Amino acid sequence: MAVPDIAADGIILELDGLSVGYTDEPVVVDFSTAIRVGSVTTVIGPNGAGKSTLLRAVYGLTRHFAGSVRFLGQAIERLPPRERLKLGIGFVPQGRCNFPLMTVRENLELGAYTLRGAAAVTAAVEQTLAQFPLLASKLSVLAGNLSGGEQQILETAMVLEAGPRLLLLDEPSLGLSPANQDQIFATIAELRGRGLTILVVEQNAHGALQISDTGIVMELGRIFMAGPAAEVIADPRIKVAYLGGEGPTGARLLAPCGPGSRRGLPPWPPQPPRAGAG
Missing domain, CATH: 3.40.50.300 (P-loop containing nucleotide triphosphate hydrolases)
Structure with a gap:
Protein backbone atom coordinates (compact mmCIF):
# COMPACT_ATOMS: atom_id res chain seq x y z
CA MET A 1 0.00 0.00 0.00
CA ILE A 89 5.50 3.71 11.85
CA GLY A 90 8.25 2.94 14.37
CA PHE A 91 7.61 1.52 17.83
CA VAL A 92 9.91 1.54 20.88
CA PRO A 93 8.14 -0.67 23.46
CA GLN A 94 8.31 -0.39 27.22
CA GLY A 95 11.37 -1.93 28.93
CA ARG A 96 14.77 -2.77 27.55
CA CYS A 97 14.61 -4.08 23.99
CA ASN A 98 18.23 -4.10 22.83
CA PHE A 99 20.73 -6.96 22.56
CA PRO A 100 22.71 -6.59 25.81
CA LEU A 101 25.55 -8.98 24.90
CA MET A 102 26.21 -7.24 21.59
CA THR A 103 28.07 -3.97 21.10
CA VAL A 104 26.44 -0.66 20.36
CA ARG A 105 27.64 -0.88 16.76
CA GLU A 106 26.20 -4.37 16.34
CA ASN A 107 22.88 -3.21 17.77
CA LEU A 108 22.78 -0.30 15.34
CA GLU A 109 23.56 -2.62 12.43
CA LEU A 110 20.68 -4.87 13.47
CA GLY A 111 18.43 -1.82 13.70
CA ALA A 112 19.02 -1.23 9.99
CA TYR A 113 17.99 -4.77 9.05
CA THR A 114 15.16 -3.57 6.81
CA LEU A 115 17.67 -1.89 4.49
CA ARG A 116 19.18 -3.76 1.56
CA GLY A 117 22.91 -4.07 1.14
CA ALA A 118 25.92 -3.50 3.37
CA ALA A 119 26.45 0.01 2.01
CA ALA A 120 22.93 1.06 3.00
CA VAL A 121 23.37 -0.36 6.49
CA THR A 122 26.71 1.41 6.93
CA ALA A 123 25.23 4.69 5.74
CA ALA A 124 22.31 4.33 8.16
CA VAL A 125 24.64 3.66 11.09
CA GLU A 126 26.81 6.66 10.23
CA GLN A 127 23.78 8.91 9.93
CA THR A 128 22.54 7.67 13.30
CA LEU A 129 25.89 8.40 14.92
CA ALA A 130 25.77 11.92 13.53
CA GLN A 131 22.34 12.40 15.09
CA PHE A 132 23.30 10.75 18.39
CA PRO A 133 26.96 11.63 19.06
CA LEU A 134 26.69 10.07 22.52
CA LEU A 135 26.64 6.65 20.86
CA ALA A 136 29.68 7.36 18.67
CA SER A 137 32.01 7.15 21.67
CA LYS A 138 30.52 3.85 22.83
CA LEU A 139 30.49 1.74 19.66
CA SER A 140 32.57 -1.07 21.19
CA VAL A 141 30.68 -1.08 24.51
CA LEU A 142 28.21 -3.89 25.18
CA ALA A 143 24.68 -2.50 25.15
CA GLY A 144 24.00 -4.09 28.52
CA ASN A 145 26.79 -2.01 30.06
CA LEU A 146 25.23 1.31 29.07
CA SER A 147 23.29 3.38 31.57
CA GLY A 148 19.50 3.17 31.46
CA GLY A 149 19.25 6.48 29.63
CA GLU A 150 21.92 5.47 27.12
CA GLN A 151 20.13 2.19 26.44
CA GLN A 152 16.87 4.04 25.82
CA ILE A 153 18.62 6.36 23.37
CA LEU A 154 20.19 3.34 21.63
CA GLU A 155 16.82 1.63 21.27
CA THR A 156 15.24 4.79 19.90
CA ALA A 157 18.13 5.19 17.45
CA MET A 158 17.69 1.60 16.26
CA VAL A 159 14.04 2.23 15.43
CA LEU A 160 14.83 5.54 13.74
CA GLU A 161 17.19 3.79 11.31
CA ALA A 162 14.13 2.49 9.47
CA GLY A 163 13.19 6.12 8.73
Whole structure:
Protein backbone atom coordinates (compact mmCIF):
# COMPACT_ATOMS: atom_id res chain seq x y z
CA MET A 1 0.00 0.00 0.00
CA ALA A 2 1.42 3.36 -1.02
CA VAL A 3 0.98 6.36 1.23
CA PRO A 4 1.50 10.02 0.36
CA ASP A 5 4.69 11.67 1.61
CA ILE A 6 2.75 14.57 3.06
CA ALA A 7 -0.73 14.62 4.56
CA ALA A 8 -2.83 17.13 2.65
CA ASP A 9 -4.67 18.18 5.82
CA GLY A 10 -1.61 18.03 8.06
CA ILE A 11 -2.93 14.95 9.89
CA ILE A 12 -0.56 11.99 10.03
CA LEU A 13 -2.55 9.68 12.32
CA GLU A 14 -6.29 9.60 12.89
CA LEU A 15 -8.08 7.25 15.27
CA ASP A 16 -11.86 7.20 15.01
CA GLY A 17 -14.02 5.29 17.48
CA LEU A 18 -11.21 2.81 18.08
CA SER A 19 -11.93 -0.11 20.42
CA VAL A 20 -9.11 -2.63 20.90
CA GLY A 21 -7.95 -5.24 23.40
CA TYR A 22 -6.47 -8.70 23.70
CA THR A 23 -9.19 -11.25 24.52
CA ASP A 24 -12.98 -11.02 24.49
CA GLU A 25 -13.34 -7.44 25.69
CA PRO A 26 -11.67 -4.21 24.63
CA VAL A 27 -9.25 -2.40 26.89
CA VAL A 28 -9.49 0.86 24.95
CA VAL A 29 -13.03 1.90 24.03
CA ASP A 30 -14.31 4.41 21.46
CA PHE A 31 -11.02 6.32 21.28
CA SER A 32 -10.83 9.18 18.77
CA THR A 33 -8.03 11.65 18.12
CA ALA A 34 -6.07 13.24 15.28
CA ILE A 35 -2.32 13.87 15.39
CA ARG A 36 -0.67 16.50 13.24
CA VAL A 37 2.58 16.07 11.34
CA GLY A 38 5.63 17.21 13.31
CA SER A 39 3.90 17.30 16.69
CA VAL A 40 4.50 15.54 20.00
CA THR A 41 1.44 14.06 21.71
CA THR A 42 1.74 12.69 25.24
CA VAL A 43 -0.74 10.22 26.74
CA ILE A 44 -0.90 9.99 30.55
CA GLY A 45 -3.20 8.21 32.97
CA PRO A 46 -3.29 5.77 35.89
CA ASN A 47 -1.96 2.23 35.66
CA GLY A 48 -4.30 0.02 33.67
CA ALA A 49 -5.95 2.92 31.85
CA GLY A 50 -5.08 1.46 28.43
CA LYS A 51 -2.21 3.76 27.47
CA SER A 52 0.24 1.09 26.33
CA THR A 53 -2.59 -0.82 24.65
CA LEU A 54 -3.32 2.30 22.60
CA LEU A 55 0.25 2.43 21.27
CA ARG A 56 0.25 -1.30 20.57
CA ALA A 57 -2.99 -0.85 18.63
CA VAL A 58 -1.44 1.79 16.39
CA TYR A 59 1.36 -0.68 15.64
CA GLY A 60 -1.02 -3.59 15.06
CA LEU A 61 -0.35 -5.68 18.17
CA THR A 62 -3.88 -5.88 19.60
CA ARG A 63 -7.23 -7.36 18.72
CA HIS A 64 -9.41 -4.95 16.76
CA PHE A 65 -13.04 -4.63 17.83
CA ALA A 66 -14.29 -1.45 16.18
CA GLY A 67 -13.25 1.87 14.71
CA SER A 68 -10.52 2.92 12.32
CA VAL A 69 -6.81 3.72 12.26
CA ARG A 70 -5.77 5.97 9.39
CA PHE A 71 -2.14 6.76 8.66
CA LEU A 72 -1.61 9.60 6.19
CA GLY A 73 -5.16 9.07 5.00
CA GLN A 74 -4.90 5.31 4.49
CA ALA A 75 -6.85 2.78 6.57
CA ILE A 76 -4.36 0.46 8.28
CA GLU A 77 -6.33 -1.17 11.11
CA ARG A 78 -6.21 -4.56 9.36
CA LEU A 79 -2.50 -4.45 8.49
CA PRO A 80 0.07 -6.52 10.43
CA PRO A 81 2.94 -4.75 12.24
CA ARG A 82 5.51 -5.46 9.50
CA GLU A 83 3.36 -3.60 6.96
CA ARG A 84 2.89 -0.66 9.31
CA LEU A 85 6.67 -0.55 9.78
CA LYS A 86 7.11 -0.38 6.01
CA LEU A 87 4.62 2.48 5.80
CA GLY A 88 6.61 4.52 8.30
CA ILE A 89 5.50 3.71 11.85
CA GLY A 90 8.25 2.94 14.37
CA PHE A 91 7.61 1.52 17.83
CA VAL A 92 9.91 1.54 20.88
CA PRO A 93 8.14 -0.67 23.46
CA GLN A 94 8.31 -0.39 27.22
CA GLY A 95 11.37 -1.93 28.93
CA ARG A 96 14.77 -2.77 27.55
CA CYS A 97 14.61 -4.08 23.99
CA ASN A 98 18.23 -4.10 22.83
CA PHE A 99 20.73 -6.96 22.56
CA PRO A 100 22.71 -6.59 25.81
CA LEU A 101 25.55 -8.98 24.90
CA MET A 102 26.21 -7.24 21.59
CA THR A 103 28.07 -3.97 21.10
CA VAL A 104 26.44 -0.66 20.36
CA ARG A 105 27.64 -0.88 16.76
CA GLU A 106 26.20 -4.37 16.34
CA ASN A 107 22.88 -3.21 17.77
CA LEU A 108 22.78 -0.30 15.34
CA GLU A 109 23.56 -2.62 12.43
CA LEU A 110 20.68 -4.87 13.47
CA GLY A 111 18.43 -1.82 13.70
CA ALA A 112 19.02 -1.23 9.99
CA TYR A 113 17.99 -4.77 9.05
CA THR A 114 15.16 -3.57 6.81
CA LEU A 115 17.67 -1.89 4.49
CA ARG A 116 19.18 -3.76 1.56
CA GLY A 117 22.91 -4.07 1.14
CA ALA A 118 25.92 -3.50 3.37
CA ALA A 119 26.45 0.01 2.01
CA ALA A 120 22.93 1.06 3.00
CA VAL A 121 23.37 -0.36 6.49
CA THR A 122 26.71 1.41 6.93
CA ALA A 123 25.23 4.69 5.74
CA ALA A 124 22.31 4.33 8.16
CA VAL A 125 24.64 3.66 11.09
CA GLU A 126 26.81 6.66 10.23
CA GLN A 127 23.78 8.91 9.93
CA THR A 128 22.54 7.67 13.30
CA LEU A 129 25.89 8.40 14.92
CA ALA A 130 25.77 11.92 13.53
CA GLN A 131 22.34 12.40 15.09
CA PHE A 132 23.30 10.75 18.39
CA PRO A 133 26.96 11.63 19.06
CA LEU A 134 26.69 10.07 22.52
CA LEU A 135 26.64 6.65 20.86
CA ALA A 136 29.68 7.36 18.67
CA SER A 137 32.01 7.15 21.67
CA LYS A 138 30.52 3.85 22.83
CA LEU A 139 30.49 1.74 19.66
CA SER A 140 32.57 -1.07 21.19
CA VAL A 141 30.68 -1.08 24.51
CA LEU A 142 28.21 -3.89 25.18
CA ALA A 143 24.68 -2.50 25.15
CA GLY A 144 24.00 -4.09 28.52
CA ASN A 145 26.79 -2.01 30.06
CA LEU A 146 25.23 1.31 29.07
CA SER A 147 23.29 3.38 31.57
CA GLY A 148 19.50 3.17 31.46
CA GLY A 149 19.25 6.48 29.63
CA GLU A 150 21.92 5.47 27.12
CA GLN A 151 20.13 2.19 26.44
CA GLN A 152 16.87 4.04 25.82
CA ILE A 153 18.62 6.36 23.37
CA LEU A 154 20.19 3.34 21.63
CA GLU A 155 16.82 1.63 21.27
CA THR A 156 15.24 4.79 19.90
CA ALA A 157 18.13 5.19 17.45
CA MET A 158 17.69 1.60 16.26
CA VAL A 159 14.04 2.23 15.43
CA LEU A 160 14.83 5.54 13.74
CA GLU A 161 17.19 3.79 11.31
CA ALA A 162 14.13 2.49 9.47
CA GLY A 163 13.19 6.12 8.73
CA PRO A 164 9.76 6.27 10.39
CA ARG A 165 7.39 9.18 9.84
CA LEU A 166 5.67 8.44 13.16
CA LEU A 167 7.50 7.30 16.30
CA LEU A 168 5.66 5.53 19.12
CA LEU A 169 7.38 5.62 22.53
CA ASP A 170 6.04 3.57 25.44
CA GLU A 171 7.20 4.86 28.84
CA PRO A 172 10.69 5.93 27.66
CA SER A 173 11.65 7.37 31.07
CA LEU A 174 10.38 4.43 33.15
CA GLY A 175 12.89 3.34 35.79
CA LEU A 176 15.46 5.98 34.88
CA SER A 177 17.20 8.42 37.21
CA PRO A 178 16.06 12.07 37.08
CA ALA A 179 19.17 12.98 35.08
CA ASN A 180 18.53 10.22 32.54
CA GLN A 181 14.87 11.21 32.32
CA ASP A 182 15.93 14.74 31.44
CA GLN A 183 18.22 13.28 28.78
CA ILE A 184 15.36 11.30 27.25
CA PHE A 185 13.02 14.29 27.15
CA ALA A 186 15.76 16.42 25.59
CA THR A 187 16.16 13.74 22.90
CA ILE A 188 12.41 13.76 22.21
CA ALA A 189 12.42 17.55 21.92
CA GLU A 190 15.36 17.36 19.52
CA LEU A 191 13.58 14.79 17.34
CA ARG A 192 10.51 17.02 17.26
CA GLY A 193 12.75 19.86 16.12
CA ARG A 194 13.77 17.72 13.16
CA GLY A 195 10.13 17.37 12.14
CA LEU A 196 9.44 13.85 13.43
CA THR A 197 5.93 13.13 14.71
CA ILE A 198 5.92 11.44 18.11
CA LEU A 199 3.18 9.75 20.14
CA VAL A 200 4.45 8.98 23.63
CA VAL A 201 2.98 7.28 26.68
CA GLU A 202 4.57 8.54 29.89
CA GLN A 203 4.35 8.18 33.67
CA ASN A 204 6.40 11.38 34.14
CA ALA A 205 3.50 13.63 33.20
CA HIS A 206 5.21 16.94 33.89
CA GLY A 207 8.42 16.13 32.00
CA ALA A 208 6.60 14.80 28.95
CA LEU A 209 3.90 17.46 28.75
CA GLN A 210 6.52 20.21 28.95
CA ILE A 211 7.88 19.15 25.54
CA SER A 212 4.53 18.25 23.97
CA ASP A 213 2.05 20.03 21.76
CA THR A 214 -0.94 17.98 22.88
CA GLY A 215 -1.82 16.10 26.05
CA ILE A 216 -4.31 13.25 26.39
CA VAL A 217 -5.41 11.88 29.76
CA MET A 218 -6.84 8.36 29.74
CA GLU A 219 -8.94 6.69 32.41
CA LEU A 220 -10.68 3.32 32.27
CA GLY A 221 -9.88 2.88 28.59
CA ARG A 222 -11.33 6.20 27.47
CA ILE A 223 -10.24 9.80 27.02
CA PHE A 224 -10.76 11.72 30.26
CA MET A 225 -9.31 14.96 28.92
CA ALA A 226 -7.48 16.15 25.80
CA GLY A 227 -6.15 19.48 24.63
CA PRO A 228 -3.05 21.63 24.24
CA ALA A 229 -0.35 20.38 26.59
CA ALA A 230 -0.16 23.74 28.40
CA GLU A 231 -3.87 23.55 29.21
CA VAL A 232 -3.60 19.98 30.44
CA ILE A 233 -0.71 20.93 32.75
CA ALA A 234 -2.71 23.88 34.11
CA ASP A 235 -5.88 21.90 34.82
CA PRO A 236 -6.39 21.61 38.61
CA ARG A 237 -7.55 18.00 38.34
CA ILE A 238 -4.39 17.00 36.51
CA LYS A 239 -2.23 18.89 38.98
CA VAL A 240 -3.77 16.92 41.84
CA ALA A 241 -3.59 13.53 40.13
CA TYR A 242 -0.19 13.72 38.42
CA LEU A 243 1.78 16.87 39.16
CA GLY A 244 1.88 16.90 42.95
CA GLY A 245 -0.85 19.47 43.51
CA GLU A 246 -3.41 19.33 46.32
CA GLY A 247 -7.16 19.26 45.89
CA PRO A 248 -9.64 20.79 48.31
CA THR A 249 -10.23 17.45 50.04
CA GLY A 250 -6.88 15.84 49.36
CA ALA A 251 -8.64 13.06 47.43
CA ARG A 252 -7.38 11.67 44.16
CA LEU A 253 -9.54 12.95 41.33
CA LEU A 254 -8.74 10.28 38.76
CA ALA A 255 -9.46 6.78 40.01
CA PRO A 256 -6.80 4.15 39.24
CA CYS A 257 -7.83 0.88 37.71
CA GLY A 258 -6.04 -2.43 37.55
CA PRO A 259 -5.12 -4.30 34.36
CA GLY A 260 -8.22 -5.59 32.65
CA SER A 261 -10.58 -3.55 34.82
CA ARG A 262 -13.73 -2.36 33.09
CA ARG A 263 -15.19 -0.50 36.07
CA GLY A 264 -17.52 2.17 34.75
CA LEU A 265 -17.50 0.88 31.15
CA PRO A 266 -20.60 -0.41 29.38
CA PRO A 267 -20.88 -4.12 28.48
CA TRP A 268 -18.99 -5.33 25.42
CA PRO A 269 -20.16 -5.94 22.79
CA PRO A 270 -22.97 -3.38 23.00
CA GLN A 271 -26.22 -5.12 23.84
CA PRO A 272 -29.21 -4.74 21.48
CA PRO A 273 -32.35 -3.22 22.99
CA ARG A 274 -34.73 -5.70 24.54
CA ALA A 275 -37.90 -6.48 22.65
CA GLY A 276 -40.65 -4.09 23.60
CA ALA A 277 -38.30 -1.58 25.19
CA GLY A 278 -39.47 1.91 24.48
